[in-house]
Amino acid sequence: MIKYDDSSEKSIVTYAKKLIGKSLQEILDLSSTTRTINLKNKGLAGLIIEKEWFGIEQNSSQLPDFDKVGIELKIIPLKKTKNGIVVKERTKICSMNYMTLHDEKWEESHTKEKLNKILFVYYFPDSSDILKSKILKIDLWKLSEEAGELFLKDDWHFIQNKVITGYAHELSGRDTDSLEASPAGTKKQVPQFNTIYADTAQKRAFSLKQPFTNQRWKEINQVKFESIIETLNITSLDSFEQAILEKINLLQGKSILELSEVFDVKIGQSKSRVAAVMKKIIGFKSVRSKIKEFEQLGIEIKMINVRKKDCRPMEAISFPAMKLEEFVLEEWEESTFLPMISKILFIPIYKAYKDIKDLDKLYLGKAFFWTPSNSEFDIIKQEWLNYQREVNNGKCRVTKIANKTKRGYKEVSELSKESATQIIHIRPHGRNSNDRDKDGLGNSIIKQSFWLNTKFIQQLIIKNLLKR
DNA sequence: GCATGATCATGC
C-alpha cells in the first residue's frame, strides 16, 4: 500500500512528519511486517524507517532513496551530553570508489548527487531497548541553499586530489573539515587508482563530519546563527580562513582600547571584554552570536594572553571538565577531547606583564589557525592514552599536603604534571575544592580537564610569527 | 546552580 506520493517532495515530507514522536516498535506495529528483525543490527533504525515506514527496499543502485525527486534519506542518531542533545556521529553519504573518483566533477559527482537534498530523520537511541528509540525531528535540507557548500566542495576536491596523486592509502578523516574520508568496512583494503606509492588503500566513504550535521540540528532547534561567509566574498575554504586572518592581522599591534573605539564596542570590566572586541572585528554582531561557519567546521576560538618579550602565554589553555569514569571508557577516535582540538583559531593578545589590565596596554598579536600536524597528533594521542592508563591505574589518588591556604592543605594526585608532557596535560578544573569527580576506583578528586601546555602554545605562536 | 573560560596564589 502506498501511503505517499513518491514523486512529490511535499507528500514525502508530510508523510515523514508523521514519524515524529513514534518509536521503532510503533513503526513495526503499523507496518505489520513479516520480516525477521535482528535486534543486533547496527543500522536497525535505518532499516525500519526505510523499509517499514517508507517502503523503500534496499537497493545497490546509486540512485537517491526517493529517486523521482532526488531526495536522500538519512537517519541520524542523537546522544545526550551535559550541553544537551547533539548529533552522535558522522553521517555516511556514499562509499568512495578509488577507480572512478579521478574522473568525476564535483557538479555531477555521486557525492553531490547524494548531498543535494537530504531528508534528515533524527532519532534518540534507547540503549536499554532499541525498539523504544523515538524519532524526534524531521528536516528537509537542501545543499543548493547552503553557502557552506563550498566547504564540502573544497573537501571533496582535496580528497579527490589525494586519490589522483596516489595518496589514497594516506587519506585520513583529519584531512578535511566538513566532508571527510571516513573508514568503511573493517579495515578492508581495496586497490587504489594510482599505484605509484602503494597498491591498495583502506576502503573509505564520504561522510559529513559531526559538527556539520550538528550545526543543522541546532539550527532546526531554534538556535540562532549568523553567517559571515556572504559578507566576506569567499570562494573556497582556504580563502575563508585567509579572510578571517586578514581581518584580524591587518590590525596587528593596535591596542585593544584603540580597536574598541574604532569598532565601536562598549566595554565594561567583564572578563570577556577583549573577546567582545575581537568578535566584532571578525564579524560577529554581538559577543553571544554563534557563527554558522565556525560551528559547521568545528572551529574553536581561543584568545590567549601572551607575554610580549618571549611570546610565553600567561597561562595554559583549559578545556571543559571531564567525567573521569566516562573518559576511561572512551576510544581515542571517538573521544570528547578530539573535536575540541581539531581546529582552533588562536588570537594572541600581548602585554608586558601578567597583571596588566589597562586596555591601552594590551596589543593585538598575529592570529592563526591551528590543526594538529601528524606528528603533533600522534603525541597528543599518546599523551591522552597515557592519562587514560594513569586514571585506570589509580593515579587519581590524592595526598593532602599542608600549606598556608584557608583549608590548610592542598591535594596532590599522581597524574603526570604539565612538565612531564609535551602538548596536553590534565589538571584540576572545578569551581572549588568541593566540585569533585570520582575515578571509578573509589578515589575522589577535584574535577579535572585537559589543558594545552604553555610551552607548546608558545612554540605555536613563535612559529606563526616566523611564517610569511 | 552550574559549566566554562580565565586567572589566582603558594612554594620551590
Next chain:
DNA sequence: GCATGATCATGC
C-alpha cells in the same frame, strides 16, 4: 619566575 593546585566570575 615558574609549576601546579585552586578558585573566580560571567552567563545561561
